Structures are given as structure tokens and as C-alpha cells.
Amino acid sequence: MYERNVSHIEALVQEQNEWRGRCVNLIASENVTSRRVRGVMGSDFAHRYAEGHPGERYYQGTEIIDEIEGLLKQHMKGLFRCRHADVRPISGTIANDAVFSRYIRPGDVVMVNSTPGGGHISHHRVGAVGKYTKNIVNFPVTPDGYHIDVDHTMELLKALEPKVMILGKSLFLFPEPVKELAPVCKRRGIALIYDAAHVLGLVAGHQFQDPLAEGAPLVTGSTHKTFFGSQRGVILSNVDDDEWRKIDKGAFPGSSSNHHLETLVALSVSTYEMLEFGVEYARQVVANAKHLARRLHDLGFKVEGAEFGFTESHQVAVDVSDLGGGDAAARTLKDNGIIVNMNLLPFEPLDHVTNPAGLRLGTQEMTRVGMKEPEMEAIAGFFGKVLLGKKFVGDEVKEFRSKFQDVQYSFDA
Numbered sequence: 001m002y003e004r005n006v007s008h009i010e011a012l013v014q015e016q017n018e019w020r021g022r023c024v025n026l027i028a029s030e031n032v033t034s035r036r037v038r039g040v041m042g043s044d045f046a047h048r049y050a051e052g053h054p055g056e057r058y059y060q061g062t063e064i065i066d067e068i069e070g071l072l073k074q075h076m077k078g079l080f081r082c083r084h085a086d087v088r089p090i091s092g093t094i095a096n097d098a099v100f101s102r103y104i105r106p107g108d109v110v111m112v113n114s115t116p117g118g119g120h121i122s123h124h125r126v127g128a129v130g131k132y133t134k135n136i137v138n139f140p141v142t143p144d145g146y147h148i149d150v151d152h153t154m155e156l157l158k159a160l161e162p163k164v165m166i167l168g169k170s171l172f173l174f175p176e177p178v179k180e181l182a183p184v185c186k187r188r189g190i191a192l193i194y195d196a197a198h199v200l201g202l203v204a205g206h207q208f209q210d211p212l213a214e215g216a217p218l219v220t221g222s223t224h225k226t227f228f229g230s231q232r233g234v235i236l237s238n239v240d241d242d243e244w245r246k247i248d249k250g251a252f253p254g255s256s257s258n259h260h261l262e263t264l265v266a267l268s269v270s271t272y273e274m275l276e277f278g279v280e281y282a283r284q285v286v287a288n289a290k291h292l293a294r295r296l297h298d299l300g301f302k303v304e305g306a307e308f309g310f311t312e313s314h315q316v317a318v319d320v321s322d323l324g325g326g327d328a329a330a331r332t333l334k335d336n337g338i339i340v341n342m343n344l345l346p347f348e349p350l351d352h353v354t355n356p357a358g359l360r361l362g363t364q365e366m367t368r369v370g371m372k373e374p375e376m377e378a379i380a381g382f383f384g385k386v387l388l389g390k391k392f393v394g395d396e397v398k399e400f401r402s403k404f405q406d407v408q409y410s411f412d413a
């Protein structure tokens with residue numbers, strides 16, 4: 001009776017695959033997995049459980065996943081040059097919650113990046129931090145809005161006595177002041193957590209600050225934005241073994257039970273891709289972002305961060321308030337086959353959230369399918385035609401994208 005409905009869902013999946021394969025995808029939090037990574041999904045692991053750690057599980061039948069998970073942990077520690085890695089969180093938010101639950105007590109003051117300043121919802125009152133305390137204070141920022149004001153933060157520290165500081169954000173153009181804040185956090189017993197969800201692949205490829213080397217003891221991340229997927233989370237740390245045991249309990253049983261072995265296996269494959277191609281990939285991602293920003297600026301767009309070279313990451317932020325705002329601009333681009341998200345910009349009131357001033361663009365996915373500087377130039381040109389010239393370029397976009405179908409920086413070839 002329901003078979004027709006199943007066919008309908010299958011057709012929708014097929015439609016999505018074909019549609020997004022024709023689009024220029026610039027959502028900064030997404031990426032595509034290689035054929036080899038997709039090839040290990042849908043295996044028997046999609047049906048199994050493996051609670052606990054390799055060699056110390058609660059169920060029988062886990063020998064093979066034990067080997068895979070053990071290798072993945074070893075490779076994560078190698079990539080990020082750290083003492084501990086927990087690969088069980090099933091997303092970046094779950095990784096955050098696992099750590100926040102261990103460090104934040106009711107009433108504690110926690111310092112975070114504001115929402116318009118780029119902070120992620122899990123750092124806020126309605127998200128994971130808000131489950132543990134309501135005393136959430138935004139970092140002061142410099143007038144450009146994209147950098148934490150370190151001197152002012154130092155003054156606030158004395159007055160507010162925070163227990164936790166969360167660096168890292170979702171609108172993330174420039175590095176955070178880890179080197180400046182880590183020593184004072186250590187002296188004052190403040191847990192310094194760096195959320196690397198967006199920049200994990202750039203850190204792995206040595207093209208963004210290395211928060212662990214700069215002194216952040218705790219790093220969380222998503223594995224599917226600038227990292228090569230699948231969609232999961234990770235916790236990385238240099239704390240001592242006793243402290244790590246606390247975090248371990250936060251990951252399991254604190255924030256998950258089964259940890260989705262199918263995507264874990266996929267991540268273990270993509271981590272080899274990162275080990276082999278991560279440096280080359282991350283270098284091109286950042287070069288592409290800088291190039292896209294520069295070209296958009298040259299065309300007359302208000303690209304954020306101009307006085308600092310626009311960006312040091314995979315992201316570009318554009319103020320489109322003069323062009324009808326982020327919502328209208330993102331919809332128009334989508335109608336032309338270019339997928340982006342609207343974004344609050346620094347200092348905007350929160351009630352602008354449904355039509356903020358900004359667009360956030362990310363170059364990581366289009367870099368993964370082989371685009372370089374000339375293609376960034378072409379993409380900037382499409383933006384100009386669509387948003388400034390009010391032209392339809394949907395067919396041109398489709399034709400342009402059709403030449404970039406294979407995932408690069410992988411063992412697919």
C-alpha cells in the first residue's frame with residue numbers, strides 16, 4: 001500500500017542529488033564526501049551498536065569496529081598533534097554539549113562570541129550553554145566587529161570572574177586571540193574551549209591558527225564543514241588523563257549512547273584523505289575565499305573585513321543591506337542556482353534575524369570539486385549579474401557547474 005510513497009521518497013532523493021550537483025553551493029557549513037567515503041556507507045555498521053571504547057564495549061560483536069575506531073582516534077591525534085581525541089560525538093553540537101556539561105555549573109559566568117558577532121547557537125541561552133547557566137556574557141569586540149577586544153576582555157575577566165570561555169564561531173573570518181587568552185585562563189582556572197566546527201579542516205591542513213598549539217586545552221569541532229565528512233563531531237584535548245576522564249564521561253554516557261557506526265567508518269576513510277591531501281586542499285580553500293572576496297569587492301559589493309584582507313578562512317561575508325537584505329539576496333541567488341545563507345553581521349540587532357544585512361559564503365565545497373581562482377572570478381561575476389545587474393544566469397551557472405562534478409583531494413580517481 002505504501003510502496004508508491006517509498007518510490008516518491010526515492011525520486012525526491014534523486015532530484016536532490018541532481019539539483020545540488022547543478023548548483024554552485026556556497027553554504028559555509030557544508031561539504032561533499034568522496035565516492036570512497038560514500039562507498040563505505042550503507043554497510044552492516046549502519047545496524048550496529050558499540051557503546052564504550054574499543055576493547056571495552058558493553059556488547060559482543062564489536063571487534064571490527066574496535067579496529068576502525070582505534071585507527072580513527074590515532075589519526076585524529078596525529079593530525080591535530082594532541083594527547084586525546086574522542087571521536088564518538090555524533091555532531092559538533094553534541095561535542096560541545098559533552099564538554100560544556102563537564103565545565104559549566106548553574107550560575108557560572110561563561111564568555112562567548114555574540115550571535116551577531118558570529119557565535120553559534122549552541123554557545124547561547126537557547127542552546128547547549130543555556131542548559132547549564134544563564135550568565136552568558138558576550139566578548140567585547142573591536143570596532144570592525146570581527147576581532148575580540150583583548151584588553152577589554154582582560155578587564156572584564158577581573159570583574160566577572162568567568163568559569164568558562166568559548167572561542168570559535170560560525171561567522172569566522174579571522175583567528176581568535178588564543179595565545180593572548182590561554183595563559184590568563186590557565187592562571188585563573190578558567191576552562192578555555194575553542195569551537196573549531198568551521199575551521200577544523202583548515203587547522204588540519206595548517207592554514208588557520210592551531211588552537212591546541214596556541215594553548216587552548218579543549219577543542220571541539222564538526223567533521224563535515226572544512227573537514228571532509230561524514231557529518232559528525234570530535235573533541236580534541238591536551239588536558240591530563242584525570243581531566244580527560246571527565247570529558248570522556250560527558251561524551252558517553254553524558255551526551256550519546258550509540259555513536260552511529262556507519263558515519264564513524266565513513267569519517268575514518270575521509271581522515272586518510274585529510275592526512276594525504278589536507279594541506280593542499282586547505283591552502284586552495286583559503287586562496288579561493290580571498291580571491292572571491294577581492295573580486296566581489298572590485299565589482300562594488302560591500303565585502304566585510306576589507307581592512308584585514310577580507311578573510312583568513314573559508315568564509316566571505318558580504319553586506320547586502322543596500323540590495324534588499326540577506327533574505328531577498330539569498331533567495332534570488334538560489335533562483336539562479338547559487339546556494340548561500342543569509343547572516344547577521346556584527347552589531348546588528350537580533351530582531352533582524354529573518355532579514356539580516358549579510359550573506360555568508362564558503363569556498364570549501366566548490367574547492368573540493370576542483371574550483372580554483374578563475375572559477376572564483378566567474379562566481380563573483382554571477383553575483384554581479386544577479387544582484388547588481390538583475391539578470392538571470394541560471395543556465396550559465398548550470399553549464400559552469402557541469403564541468404566540476406568529481407570530488408578532488410580524494411582517492412577516487
Ligand SMILES: Cc1ncc(COP(=O)(O)O)c(C=O)c1O
Nearest residue numbers: 029091092093120169170197222
Ligand atoms: C561554531 C559552531 N559550533 C558548532 C556547530 C554545530 O555543529 P553541528 O551542526 O555539527 O552540530 C556549528 C554549526 O554550524 C558551528 O558553526
